[in-house]
Amino acid sequence: MTLTAPNQVGGPPRQVTKKMKSRKVLGLDRGLWLLIIPAMIPIIFFSVVPLARGVYLGFTDAEAGRNTVTSFNGLDNYRELLSNRLFLESFRIGLIWTIAVTVLQFFLSMGLALLLNNNLRGQTLSRILVLVPWAMPPVVVGLMWRLVYHPTAGILNEGLERAQITDANINWLTDFSLALPAVIAVGVWRGMPQTTITLLAGLQGVQSDLKEAAAVDGASHWQTFRHITIPSMMPIIVAITSLDLIWNFNSFGLVFVLTEGGPGGRTRLPLLFAYEQAFKFGNFGFAAALGNVMVLVMVVILFFYLRRTLRGDAEI
Numbered sequence: 001m002t003l004t005a006p007n008q009v010g011g012p013p014r015q016v017t018k019k020m021k022s023r024k025v026l027g028l029d030r031g032l033w034l035l036i037i038p039a040m041i042p043i044i045f046f047s048v049v050p051l052a053r054g055v056y057l058g059f060t061d062a063e064a065g066r067n068t069v070t071s072f073n074g075l076d077n078y079r080e081l082l083s084n085r086l087f088l089e090s091f092r093i094g095l096i097w098t099i100a101v102t103v104l105q106f107f108l109s110m111g112l113a114l115l116l117n118n119n120l121r122g123q124t125l126s127r128i129l130v131l132v133p134w135a136m137p138p139v140v141v142g143l144m145w146r147l148v149y150h151p152t153a154g155i156l157n158e159g160l161e162r163a164q165i166t167d168a169n170i171n172w173l174t175d176f177s178l179a180l181p182a183v184i185a186v187g188v189w190r191g192m193p194q195t196t197i198t199l200l201a202g203l204q205g206v207q208s209d210l211k212e213a214a215a216v217d218g219a220s221h222w223q224t225f226r227h228i229t230i231p232s233m234m235p236i237i238v239a240i241t242s243l244d245l246i247w248n249f250n251s252f253g254l255v256f257v258l259t260e261g262g263p264g265g266r267t268r269l270p271l272l273f274a275y276e277q278a279f280k281f282g283n284f285g286f287a288a289a290l291g292n293v294m295v296l297v298m299v300v301i302l303f304f305y306l307r308r309t310l311r312g313d314a315e316i
Contacts, residue, residue: 195244245298249270
């Protein structure tokens with residue numbers, strides 16, 4: 001069977017045969033698949049396969065060691081998780097950490113983005129300096145802030161002493177009531193750059209005509225920001241806060257370097273608890289089950305967050 005199809009403008013129709021139609025695989029031309037497959041291979045081997053392996057291990061009693069026998073144990077790991085006090089406590093701390101860091105990052109980054117969006121002196125240099133914490137590896141950030149928080153040689157205690165606020169050597173990272181707030185402050189400082197730059201890009205994308213029209217109508221700066229700037233930036237706000245939620249919930253390196261989960265588990269995030277179970281105690285199956293639960297919880301949180309936010313955006 002032969003079909004006709006229009007050719008270039010002014011030219012005769014070309015013939016479309018079954019052979020030409022058969023060149024498509026799953027709706028895409030074979031040439032496109034030759035470009036897609038090389039990019040998919042590392043994703044499959046380094047993301048999909050480990051994820052599938054982790055899901056499988058979560059339903060087994062896998063343990064560390066040579067010649068160990070791994071057997072399927074169903075939902076035993078998940079039942080143990082729900083009754084494990086340390087896991088529930090780490091999950092509670094993880095939620096506090098995630099929400100606090102994400103919320104503080106957003107509001108502080110929005111304020112900084114509004115400041116950088118103005119025509120100030122040294123604007124270019126300021127935008128470069130904002131990226132410095134983001135360019136530093138989490139391990140370096142953790143070591144640097146351990147020195148800042150040092151009880152006797154840290155610049156924070158020295159500054160408080162010179163300001164005559166306190167003369168005590170506060171041990172920020174080992175105090176049961178101060179460790180988590182201190183770590184949250186570092187997490188906010190570390191994560192602000194990417195949020196600030198993203199929000200700054202959103203601010204620059206807001207149409208100036210809308211702001212000028214609002215000013216002509218007598219709208220205040222707050223009213224313009226609330227009814228024009230925020231709605232215009234909503235897709236960017238949803239995207240960056242969603243990414244911040246994922247990144248913060250999966251935090252490990254920064255907190256590990258700062259406190260290793262101490263003191264007394266006050267900063268033990270879920271990933272730290274999973275690390276201990278897997279590499280200190282060798283309970284790979286239990287740790288994999290914990291990872292599966294974290295993925296499921298993160299998906300549920302993002303689903304309801306995006307659903308509510310996008311619904312509110314549609315109403316606006």
